[in-house]
Amino acid sequence: MLEARSVTFLADAMLGNIARKLRIFGFDTLYMAQAHDDEILRTGIKQDRVILTADKELFKRIVKVGARGVLVSAGASELEDLVHILTENGITSIGMNGVGSRCSVCNGHLEKRTSDQVKNDDGCNNNNNNDDDDDVIVPDKVIACHKQFFQCIACGKIYWEGGHLKRIRALVRNLDAKLVGRDCTTTSTIPSYGDSSASKG
Ligand SMILES: [Zn+2]
Known part of the structure; x- marks a missing residue:
């Protein structure tokens, strides 16, 4: 069992991408789109989650009722948003420990x-509530090239160590560097998400 992250989040409808990233990093993140x-507010307080909103x-209201929350400045880069969220919660490093422990979906x-x-x-029937069957079909060539896979016990989606995870690791390294060097305000050459050594298989 991978180490659990101590902070849990609740993202509102506008922050789906942020929610996905936090999940990939291993943070328990509820996404309430509707x-x-x-x-x-009720759910955030009841479950003691940090509510993330750009509203x-x-x-x-979060401040008024004494709930935990972070105002995310929609319009800033996703990287800056993540740094802001993590810093506000006293997280100075993500590390690789929990990465890949949660389903991003x-x-x-x-x-x-x-x-x-x-x-x-x-004919494994784990794909009951999947709207995209491709999620649970692993191409033969992927099976041939990989030994280690991960499956979501809730929705059945299957993950494997591929270019995607390489990009995530690059993002984590990037974030950790920014979290450490928080005082340094230069953000000159932040690659957009997915800009690591782009090798397609
Ligand atoms: Zn899932």
Whole structure:
């Protein structure tokens, strides 16, 4: 079992991408795309989650009721948003420990699978509520090239160590460097997400 992250989040409708990234980093992150502000507030307080919103009115209410929250400045870069969120919560390093422990789609936990377990020929019916069947089909060539797989125990989505995870690691390194050097305000050459050594398989 990978080490659990201590801070948990609740992202509102505007922050889907941020929610996905936080999940990939291993943070327990609820994403409430359809909820009203009242419900978001209630859930955040009840579950002791840090509410992330770009909505100033909602943030005012968060402050007023003494809930935990971060006002995310929509319009800044995603990297800056993440640095801001993490800094506000006293997180000075993400590290690789929890990376890849959660499903970016549904926040479920990932469990290790072998290539035999993710082969497509046994009609494994884990894809009940998946709107995209491709998520649970692993191409044969991927199975041939990879030994280690991960599967979401909630939605069945299968992940493997590929270019995607390389980019995530690059992003984590980038973030950690920025978290450490928080005083340094120069952000001259931040590669956009996915700019690591782009090698397509
Ligand atoms: Zn999932």
